Amino acid sequence: MARLTINQLSRRFGSFLAVDRFSLDVEPGEFVSLLGPSGCGKSTILRMIAGLLEPDSGSIAIGDKEVTWLPPEKRNIGLVFQSYALFPHMSVFENVAFGLRQRGVDEASLKTRVHEALDLVHLTGLDRRFPREMSGGQQQRVALARAVAPQPALLLLDEPLSNLDAKLRDSMRFELRRLQQTLSITTIFVTHDQEEALTMSDRICVLSGGQLHQVGRPREIYDMPATPFVAEFFGRSNGFDGKVAALGDKAAVSLSDDVRLVTSHLPDGAQIGDPVHVTIRQESVRILEAENEPARSSLPAVLDIVSFAGSTAQFLVRLSGGPQLNAEMNIERGGSLPEAGSHVRVMIDPGDVIVMAAR
Numbered sequence: 001m002a003r004l005t006i007n008q009l010s011r012r013f014g015s016f017l018a019v020d021r022f023s024l025d026v027e028p029g030e031f032v033s034l035l036g037p038s039g040c041g042k043s044t045i046l047r048m049i050a051g052l053l054e055p056d057s058g059s060i061a062i063g064d065k066e067v068t069w070l071p072p073e074k075r076n077i078g079l080v081f082q083s084y085a086l087f088p089h090m091s092v093f094e095n096v097a098f099g100l101r102q103r104g105v106d107e108a109s110l111k112t113r114v115h116e117a118l119d120l121v122h123l124t125g126l127d128r129r130f131p132r133e134m135s136g137g138q139q140q141r142v143a144l145a146r147a148v149a150p151q152p153a154l155l156l157l158d159e160p161l162s163n164l165d166a167k168l169r170d171s172m173r174f175e176l177r178r179l180q181q182t183l184s185i186t187t188i189f190v191t192h193d194q195e196e197a198l199t200m201s202d203r204i205c206v207l208s209g210g211q212l213h214q215v216g217r218p219r220e221i222y223d224m225p226a227t228p229f230v231a232e233f234f235g236r237s238n239g240f241d242g243k244v245a246a247l248g249d250k251a252a253v254s255l256s257d258d259v260r261l262v263t264s265h266l267p268d269g270a271q272i273g274d275p276v277h278v279t280i281r282q283e284s285v286r287i288l289e290a291e292n293e294p295a296r297s298s299l300p301a302v303l304d305i306v307s308f309a310g311s312t313a314q315f316l317v318r319l320s321g322g323p324q325l326n327a328e329m330n331i332e333r334g335g336s337l338p339e340a341g342s343h344v345r346v347m348i349d350p351g352d353v354i355v356m357a358a359r
């Protein structure tokens with residue numbers, strides 16, 4: 001278990017800046033995800049931490065030791081990739097023993113440690129099989145056992161679950177997290193799957209275009225996104241350009257001349273008229289039948305599209321004199337759905353109107 005300290009790490013490919021001054025401190029035993037869309041630089045960062053790729057500038061330390069220029073085998077890390085990358089001609093036992101042999105562990109303790117690692121990933125007794133005789137999920141567990149058997153200071157995982165089918169992926173999430181906690185091993189986990197990051201991580205780094213947008217606990221990132229990109233990356237969201245319309249207790253933003261939304265939070269130092277970015281998650285939009293008592297702070301609207309999606313319904317709703325919003329609502333079994341074209345009222349809790357300074 002070691003601390004990982006990354007300071008101002010940058011990397012170009014030709015003139016393209018793939019990673020731009022990335023800094024991060026990871027506590028001993030912490031599980032941190034690097035999350036972002038394809039091409040945002042996640043694997044490039046992980047490869048630099050692993051020593052598979054040299055940075056152009058910046059530094060990396062594992063524990064008290066600077067490792068920026070050390071080869072991978074001198075960094076005391078365990079690596080797992082999406083493709084498992086097992087040695088096909090070696091048995092499961094030999095695959096898991098590989099890193100231990102490299103480190104010169106004697107035969108007697110080697111055997112114990114391979115079996116311990118296989119027990120940890122629930123593959124007890126399968127040590128004589130070959131990779132081709134195992135399912136994808138089992139192969140990925142062998143890869144995990146191989147990575148943790150030498151008791152590395154740092155575990156680096158690049159989309160290790162994305163080759164597995166949906167059901168297996170869900171159960172492996174919990175297994176991987178349990179294993180990480182059992183071993184208290186400092187872990188960096190690369191994923192483009194927000195749910196994976198939210199359910200597994202102590203903290204998440206959200207990246208876009210090689211830049212770190214926010215780092216924080218899953219709940220923090222979800223509830224208090226730091227940038228419009230982060231707000232809209234999570235969940236299904238609506239994003240709008242707006243202006244600050246009122247301050248203080250009655251804080252509000254306007255999306256058009258006719259549409260004003262009360263919000264419980266404005267950016268620090270906001271002034272009337274300031275341009276802002278407004279994010280509203282689809283599940284925050286409540287749609288009320290128009291004949292109901294018009295609730296205070298509800299907005300008149302028309303339903304443009306209504307679609308049934310099992311336990312939920314999706315709506316595209318046009319605010320009178322304003323923009324369209326996507327909304328998602330749970331529907332009760334057998335409950336009725338309003339029809340497209342009907343007049344409704346839209347309500348959004350002030351706490352769900354996420355406002356950020358426009359960039």
Ligand SMILES: Nc1ncnc2c1ncn2[C@@H]1O[C@H](COP(=O)(O)OP(=O)(O)OP(=O)(O)O)[C@@H](O)[C@H]1O
Nearest residue numbers: 013014018036037038039040041042043044045192
């Ligand atoms: N060896 C390379 N040569 C040139 N460009 C590269 C190289 N490796 C990565 N890149 C570019 O750097 C950017 C970041 O790549 P990276 O592999 O880190 O993305 P990623 O976030 O891991 O994406 P994904 O989710 O698709 O795996 C991409 O635009 C990619 O095309």
Ligand SMILES: [Mg+2]
Nearest residue numbers: 042043044158
């Ligand atoms: Mg990648």
